[in-house]
Amino acid sequence: MSETIFVIGLILFFTKFCGIMTRRIHLPQVVGALTAGIILGPAVLGIAQPNETIDLIAELGVIVLLFTAGMEMNFKDLKNLLRPSFIIAFFGILLSITGGFIAAAAIGRPALECFFIGVIIASTSSSITIEALQEMGKLKTKSGGALLSAAVIDDILGIIILSVILGTFGGDAEFDLLQVGLVLLKIILFFAFAFACGFIMNKMLTFLRNRIGESRRIPIYALSFCFIMSYIAELFGLADIAGAFIAGIVFSNTRYVDYLERNTHILSYMFLSPIFFASIGINMAIEGFTAGTVLFTGLLLAAAILSKLIGCSLGAKVCKFSNDESFRIGAGMITRGEVSIIVASKGIAAGIMEPDLFSGIIIVVFITVLLAPSLLKLVYTDKFSNLVNKKS
Numbered sequence: 202m203s204e205t206i207f208v209i210g211l212i213l214f215f216t217k218f219c220g221i222m223t224r225r226i227h228l229p230q231v232v233g234a235l236t237a238g239i240i241l242g243p244a245v246l247g248i249a250q251p252n253e254t255i256d257l258i259a260e261l262g263v264i265v266l267l268f269t270a271g272m273e274m275n276f277k278d279l280k281n282l283l284r285p286s287f288i289i290a291f292f293g294i295l296l297s298i299t300g301g302f303i304a305a306a307a308i309g310r311p312a313l314e315c316f317f318i319g320v321i322i323a324s325t326s327s328s329i330t331i332e333a334l335q336e337m338g339k340l341k342t343k344s345g346g347a348l349l350s351a352a353v354i355d356d357i358l359g360i361i362i363l364s365v366i367l368g369t370f371g372g373d374a375e376f377d378l379l380q381v382g383l384v385l386l387k388i389i390l391f392f393a394f395a396f397a398c399g400f401i402m403n404k405m406l407t408f409l410r411n412r413i414g415e416s417r418r419i420p421i422y423a424l425s426f427c428f429i430m431s432y433i434a435e436l437f438g439l440a441d442i443a444g445a446f447i448a449g450i451v452f453s454n455t456r457y458v459d460y461l462e463r464n465t466h467i468l469s470y471m472f473l474s475p476i477f478f479a480s481i482g483i484n485m486a487i488e489g490f491t492a493g494t495v496l497f498t499g500l501l502l503a504a505a506i507l508s509k510l511i512g513c514s515l516g517a518k519v520c521k522f523s524n525d526e527s528f529r530i531g532a533g534m535i536t537r538g539e540v541s542i543i544v545a546s547k548g549i550a551a552g553i554m555e556p557d558l559f560s561g562i563i564i565v566v567f568i569t570v571l572l573a574p575s576l577l578k579l580v581y582t583d584k585f586s587n588l589v590n591k592k593s
Contacts, residue, residue: 205252205254205255208241208248208249208250208255209254209255209258211241211248211249212238212241212249212255212475212476212479213471213472213475213476215237215240215241215479216234216237216238216475216478216479217475218233218237219232219233219234219236219237219240220233220234220237221233223236231570232567232570232571234474234478234479234482235478235479235481235482235563235566235567236482237475237482238478238479238480238483238484239482239483240482241479241483242482242483242484243483244482249483250483251480251483251484255476255480255483256480258472258473258476258477258480259476259477259480261473262469262472262473262474262476262477262478263442263445263477263543263546264427264431264441264442264445265424265427265445265465265468265474266469266473266474266477266543267442267446267543268424268427268446268448268449268465269449269462269465269466269469270356270446270449271445271446271447271448271449271450271451271452271453272449272450272452272458272461272462272465273449273453273462282346282350283350284520285347285350285351285516285517285520285522286347286350286351287351287354288516288520289347289351289516289517289520289530289534290351290352290354290355290358290516291516292513292515292519293323293325293351293355293508293509293516293534294323294355294358294359294512295512296507296508296509296511296512297319297322297323297504297505297508297509297512298316298319298320298323299319299508300319300501300504300505300507300508301315301316301318301319301320301321301322301323301501301504301505302315302316302318302319303315303500304318304497304500304503304504305318305319305497305501307496307497307500308494308496308497309493310555310558313553314554314555316366317366317548317553317554318501318554318558318562320359320362320363320366321541321544321545321548321554321562322501322504322505322508322537322562322565323355323358323359323362324355324356324537324540324541324544325351325352325355325509325533325536325537325538325540326352326536326537326538326540326541326570343522343526344517344526344529344530344533345529345533347520347522347526347530348529348530348533348534351530351534352533352534356446356540357446359540359544360442360446360540361388361443363443363544363547364384364388364434364439364443365384365385365388366548366553367439367547367551367553387439388437388439388443390437391433391434391437391439391443391444392447394433395430395433395434395444395447395448395451396447396451398426398430398451399426399447399448399451399452402422402423402426402451403451403452403455405422406419406423406455406457419457419460419461420460420461420464420465423448423452423461423465424465424468426448426451427448428445430444430445430447430448431445432444434447442543442547481542481563482563484559491557494557494558494560494561495561497558498564498565501561501562501565502564502565502568502569505535505537505565505569506535506569506572509531509534509535510531510532510534510535511531512531513530513531513534514527514528514530514531515527516530517530517531525580525585525586528580529577529581532573532576532577532579532580533573533577535569535572535576536569536570536572536573537565537566537569537570538566538570541562541566542562542563542566545559546559
């Protein structure tokens, strides 16, 4: 146990150090955390090895990460951009699933695993996109709003598809239309149950705050609600992260959401998220690469970039966005991040995906995270805007 505590200390130090280094070259800190895990893990130094304690902390980090992601949703903005954002997300998801299927089929993987690989690259990392747009001051633009709304819908649809797959095939069951229908019914029932519980929870917290003057413990109540919803989601046969995400959405438009976000972010930022992202790097096994997995990684990277760049740009054009706005939306949607990693981890745990492809997926996530900020800076320049609009 003492050795694990020492490793956790090293992880926290190196994820912060590498995060500072990546921020200095204008890259998200998640890149630094992944890099720290790769350096400390078996792929490089071999100081940190996968173990149950780190895996448990990483799982808690996933739950809290999706909880905070749910709280960041703004339903008012999402409602105004719902139609174009859904169309943009749909085109991107459709091409991503197709591209991922082709990449896995090229190395002879079974149909279910091929489809699941497509689901992994279907979700966009809204957090990384937000950070890049904030740095450029473009978050409040028309294209920026549509981009973020589409990324949120990506995440929601991705989690729903993941829940359907895990509920239908998680036990190595054969495809059964009735089973799929039951899973969809469970999802609807869980959503209704979660929002009903959330309504009661909000009333209780409002009472505590107004009548008793209690506010400091609200984050504790909210976090307990998050973990309970994660547990209940699994009872419904869904992914635990679905429960965490819905719990976050429940609090997203309450008057104390800013207070909740600040306090939850401290726990996530200081301890849970660094362990989670570093554990991804620790679990990378570069020595397991074969010619097949190298081919798969290259094809998946091309699919990840082109599916969003082409699909989401096409969806934006269908919704009457200009050429430059369409390219901006497509460029912003190529980033994969924490949701893709979480979906891959869940697939391996459920036996739907073989672990030998995991390192390739991490490399794809890593490269898209590196590429997106630079590409966004390019497509938001006046020179690029003039070029694409002249061609039209």
